[in-house]
Amino acid sequence: MEMPALDRDSLAKRDRIVAALRAIVPGEGVIANVTEMRAYECDALSAYRTLPMAVVLPASVQQVSAILKLCNDEKIKVVPRGGGTSLSGGSLPLGDGIVLGMGKFNKILDVDFQNRCVVVQPGVTNLAITRAVEHEGFYYAPDPSSQIACSIGGNVAENSGGVHCLKYGLTTNNLLGVEMVLPDGSVIRLGGRHLDADGYDLLGVMTGSEGLLGVVTEVTVRILKKPDTARAVLMGFPSNETGGDTVASIIAAGIIPGGLEMMDRPAIHAAEDFCKAGYPRDVEALLICELDGTAQEVDHLIDIVAAIARQHHASFIKVSESEEERTRFWAGRKAAFPAVGRISPDYLCMDGTIPRSQLAHVLKRMEEMSAHYGLRVANVFHAGDGNLHPLILFDANVPDELRKAEDFGADILKLCVEVGGVLTGEHGVGVEKRDLMPSMFNENELAQQQRLKCAFDPVQILNPGKVFPKLHRCAELGRLHVQRGALPFPDLPRF
Amino acid sequence: MxxxxxxxxxxxxxxxxxxxxxxxxxxxxxxxxxxxxxxxxxxxxxxxxxxxxxxxxxxxxxxxxxxxxxxxxxxxxxxxxxxxxxxxxxxxxxxxxxxxxxxxxxxxxxxxxxxxxxxxxxxxxxxxxxxxxxxxxxxxxxxxxxxxxxxxxxxxxxxxxxxxxxxxxxxxxxxxxxxxxxxxAETSATLLVRGADEQRLLAALRLAMNSSFEVSGAALLPILAAGRSKVAMLRKPVRLQAALRLEGPPPSVAHRIDALQQLLAEDGGLGFERLDANDTATLWAEIRDLKLLSPALPLWRLSMPPSVAATLSEWIGQMSAEHLYDWSGGLVWLALKPAWAGEADLIRRALADHGGHATLIRAAYEVRERVPVFEPxxxxxxxxxxxxxxxxxxxxxxxxxxxxxxx
Known part of the structure; x- marks a missing residue:
C-alpha cells in the first residue's frame, strides 16, 4: 500500500510543532518518544504500521480547536483516532503527521429519557452508552462486534453497523447531532436532540466520512426501549441456495427480523469447534434469525419463519426456549472471527455488500477463486442486508501468501460491485480498499467527493491518503471544464 | 412573466x-x-x-x-x-x-x-x-x-x-x-387519549414513546384540528385528544393497544377511545397531509426536542391561530394569524434556548422574500x-x- 510521499517541510519542523502542541496541551497530553508512540502505530488493520511525528491527546474542545488551527496554518497532517479498532486502517498514522487521539473525551454528558437520547463525548465506547441506560430498559441499537472497545466517535466516522441494523439501522439512522471542529479551528453544531437537522444534511455527510472532514467532539444519539421479548431460530440447510432463498422468502413475507445471519460450512465448523453453540455440522448453510417485540408477535412470527424454512428443505430447525439458549445461538456467530483465527495463522476479513438475490452466485464464484488462489475461505454474512464477511485464511510466514490473500480479497470486492453491490458495507474504505475505489466510481464521481472534502478541509490536513486513491489540490479540483452537449435538442419541447 | x-x-x-x-x-x-x-x-x-x-x-x-x-x-x-x-x-x-x-x-x-x-x-x-x-x-x-x-x-x-x-x-x-x-403492516389501530390540558397529553405521548409497544404515530390534536377530521369519533369531544398509532400483525396490535391503555390509565384522569384500521388510515393521512389545519393561514413547522413542546405549549397556544403536535411533540405545526406572518424572530428566539429550528412552510411570496424561510x-x-x-x-x-x- 503506497502512502503519499513524506513531506520534508513537515518533518523539518517537528520539534517546533511538538513544542507548540505542548503549549496547547500541557503535561502528558503530547507524546513524542518512540517507545510510547508504539501504542498508536496501527489500528485493527495491523498489517500496516507507521510511527507518527507525535501523538496529542486533547481533553477539551478548545484544545482540539487550537491543535487543528495550528496544523492547518502549518500544513501538518492530522490523523484522528478513537478506540483504534478500525478494520480498514482508518486511523493508520502518517509519518509526516500527528495522531489526534480522542481517548480523553470519555464522559457521558447527559442521559435524557424524556427525549430518548444520550449526549456523550466521542471517546465513550459504544457499549458504555447501553450500559448507561439499560437500568431503565433502554439500549443503543447499532452493535458492531467491537462494541466493547470501539468509541462512538469512531462509529460516527465509520457509520458502523452490527447484527441489528437490518431492523434498527446503522449509526447514521441513530445519530441526532454532533458538535465538531473544522480544520480551521471553528466549532460547529449539526442537529441536536430534535429529529431533523436543518439546512444541508451535513450530519449525514459527516457520518461515515472516515475522519476526513472534521473532528467530532460531542455526540447525541437516539436510544430505544428494549423489546419485551427476543427469540432466535437456528435453521440448517443442505445448500447455500436453499439458505439464501429462505432469507428472500422471510423478507418477502413482510417480516423484518431483528437479526438475520448466515454462515457457510467452514464458518459453522470453526464456530462450533470453538464454542459449542449447538450448531449442526451436517449442513452447508446455517441461518440465525432473531425476532423481537411483544411475546405474542414473536411467537406468531417464529411459526411463520419456521414454516418458510421447512418449505425450503431445512434439515434442522431449533427455536430458543430461554434467554440463555438465545445467547448461546449468538455466541457462535459472534465468535466466528476468533474461531477462524484458531484454524488459520492469519486471515483477512472482507466486507462487501451485494443484492441478496446474488448470494448463491457470489458464493459459487468465491469457491472458484478459492481454488484458483489455493486459499481457504469461510463466510459469515449479515444475510438480511446483503453484507458479506468472507474470511480469507492464509499464513503470513509463507512467502507471497499475504499478497495472494489481498488479491483474492480484491477480486471478491470487485465481484460485489459487478453484481450491483458495493466495496464496503460497514468497515470503511480507509487504506485497505482505497485503491479499489475506481472500480466503483468514475473520475467525475471521485472528483466530486473530493470537492466536498475541500469544502470542509481546503488545506487537506485531515487523514490524507485514506479513502481516495489520488490526491488532487483543491484549486485544481475547483476548475470548471464544462462542455456544450453533443446534442443541441432543437426538438425538445419548451413550453 | x-x-x-x-x-x-x-x-x-x-x-x-x-x-x-x-x-x-x-x-x-x-x-x-x-x-x-x-x-x-x-x-x-x-x-x-x-x-x-x-x-x-x-x-x-x-x-x-x-x-x-x-x-x-x-x-x-x-x-x-x-x-x-x-x-x-x-x-x-x-x-x-x-x-x-x-x-x-x-x-x-x-x-x-x-x-x-x-x-x-x-x-x-x-x-x-x-x-x-x-x-x-x-x-x-x-x-x-x-x-x-x-x-x-x-x-x-x-x-x-x-x-x-x-x-x-x-x-x-x-x-x-x-x-x-x-x-x-398487516393491520393498524389508534388509541385516542382524552384529557384536560396539553401538558398532560404531551406527557402521555412521551410515556407511550418510552414504552416497548412500538408506537408508530404520536400526535396531539387541539379541538379545532380534531373538528376538521373526517373521523366522526374525533369531532365530538369537548376535551383535548391525543392519538397513538400501533401497527403490526393483528394479535400483536390487539395486545399492545390493551397494554398501552393500561399503562396510560395508571395515572387516572384520562379517557380512552379506539379507532379501527379504516379510521386509523384516514386520521393519520389527515395528520400527515396537514388537512387538520386551516388551508389559508401562514404555516410554520417547528422541529424541537419533544419535551420542549410541553415547556412552550402555553406560548404556542397564545401566538397561534391553530396548531398541532406530531412526533410526540417533536414536530409542531403553527398556523399563525395573518398579522403574525412575519414574526420569524419571535418564533426563533423562543426556540433558541432549547435547540431546534423553524421553517416557514407556507406564506405569501412577498413574505418569503423578506423572512428567512429556513433557520438562519x-x-x-x-x-x-x-x-x-x-x-x-x-x-x-x-x-x-x-x-x-x-x-
Missing part, C-alpha cells in the same frame, strides 16, 4: 441543458411537478427545468426491498405499484397538495426526496433521507455523477445521498433515485454551507436563493 419550461426526457438531455446553462451563465429553477414551488424562498431564475418527463419505475424487487425510479415519477404511480405487492414507503411522505392547492398524488418521487418529506411514522422509522439508497444526478458543474447504490449497507465514500436529500435542488438535478421500500445559520456553519454549495454548483446556477439568500 411565465418562462418556458425545459423538460428533458433523458439523463443526457438533462446534462446537456445544465451544461448549457453553466456555459451561458443562466440560472435554472429546478422542479418536478411544481407542486411545492411555493415552498422555500422565491427563486428568480432565467429558465425553469422540470424533471417530470424523467418518469417511470425501472427496477422493483419486492424481496430485496428496493425500487428505482425516474425522479419525475408521480407519487401516485409509486404508491400504486408498491401497494400491489403489499409494500410502501415506510417514512410516509406528506403530500402538501392541500396546503399548496394542488391535486393529491401529483408530486414526484424526486420532489419528495429533494424536500426530505416525512410523515408521522418518521419518529419510528426515520426520514426520507434514511430511505434514499442511490442517486444519479447532474451537478451544477454539468457533470453526471452517481452516489450510493442499491444496497442498504454501504459506507463506500461520502454519503452524498444524505446531502442531496433535503437540498431542494440547490446542489444537483437528480434524475433517478433508488430507495428502500418496506412491507406494509451561525457564521461558521453558513460559510461551510456556502462552500458545500459551491463544491457542487460553483456558479450558483441551480435554484439560486431557494434555501438561503447566498446559497
Amino acid at each position: 411565465e418562462q418556458s419550461i425545459l423538460e428533458p426526457a433523458t439523463l443526457e438531455e438533462t446534462r446537456d441543458l445544465v451544461a448549457e446553462a453553466v456555459l451561458d451563465g443562466k440560472t435554472l429553477e429546478i422542479m418536478g411537478a411544481g407542486s411545492k414551488r411555493g415552498l422555500g424562498r422565491p427563486v428568480r431564475a432565467e429558465r425553469v427545468l422540470s424533471t417530470r418527463r424523467l418518469e417511470g419505475v425501472d427496477l422493483y424487487e419486492p424481496a430485496e426491498l428496493v425500487m428505482s425510479a425516474g425522479v419525475g415519477t408521480p407519487m401516485a404511480t409509486i404508491q400504486a405499484t408498491l401497494a400491489e405487492r403489499g409494500q410502501e414507503l415506510a417514512f410516509e411522505p406528506a403530500d402538501y397538495g392541500v396546503i399548496f392547492d394542488h391535486e393529491p398524488g401529483v408530486q414526484t418521487i424526486g420532489g419528495v426526496f429533494a424536500a426530505n418529506l416525512s410523515g408521522p411514522r418518521r419518529l419510528k422509522v426515520g426520514a426520507a433521507r434514511d430511505h434514499l439508497l442511490g442517486v444519479t444526478c447532474v451537478t451544477g458543474r454539468g457533470e453526471v455523477i452517481r452516489a450510493g447504490g442499491r444496497v442498504v449497507k454501504n459506507v463506500t465514500g461520502y454519503d452524498l445521498c444524505k446531502l442531496l436529500a433535503g437540498s431542494h435542488g440547490t446542489l444537483a438535478v437528480m434524475t433517478r433515485v433508488i430507495f428502500k421500500v418496506l412491507p406494509r 445559520q451561525p457564521l461558521a456553519l453558513a460559510a461551510l454551507t456556502r462552500r458545500v454549495k459551491e463544491s457542487f454548483d460553483p456558479k450558483h446556477i441551480l435554484n439560486p436563493g431557494r434555501m438561503y439568500a447566498e446559497v
